[in-house]
Amino acid sequence: MKNKLTKPYLIDFQKRGKNSEGFLSICSSNDNIPFTIKRIFWAYNTPESISRGRHAHFKTEMIIIAAKGNVKIKTLSSEGIENNFILTEPNKGLYIPSLCWHEMWYDGNTVQLVICSTHYEESDYIRDKKAFEKLISK
Numbered sequence: 351m352k353n354k355l356t357k358p359y360l361i362d363f364q365k366r367g368k369n370s371e372g373f374l375s376i377c378s379s380n381d382n383i384p385f386t387i388k389r390i391f392w393a394y395n396t397p398e399s400i401s402r403g404r405h406a407h408f409k410t411e412m413i414i415i416a417a418k419g420n421v422k423i424k425t426l427s428s429e430g431i432e433n434n435f436i437l438t439e440p441n442k443g444l445y446i447p448s449l450c451w452h453e454m455w456y457d458g459n460t461v462q463l464v465i466c467s468t469h470y471e472e473s474d475y476i477r478d479k480k481a482f483e484k485l486i487s488k
Contacts, residue, residue, distance in 0.1 A: 355445070356449070357447065360443070377465070387466070391463075391464050392462060392464065394460070394461045406475075407468075408476065409467075410468045411467040412464055412465065414437065415462070416440060416460060419456060419461065420436060420457040421460060425446065
């Protein structure tokens, strides 16, 4: 069944542990991930002056997690709604539905983890923002 979610939203992952020992967070396709996990990747050592993302997907849904550091994310949903999010804790993630433009900026030592609903396929990417805006305005 195709997921009908159209808006980005924050997810709180379970957090276990204590300050004296450290923490562990858990996610599961059957629990707080609204799709079956097909791919996981991470980005790191991105200079603060660089933005990443700058695209949307036809099919792929994602969850973005700041495993270390901070990620600022600007989104434009398929309904034309802009939102800004800041991920600062590794036990929180941002769900990005398909047909949602996103752009990200990082603090210097950030490690970003991304959980995806599809395998990589270049044809799934919408890399031209004007083309994306035209697509969602129909």
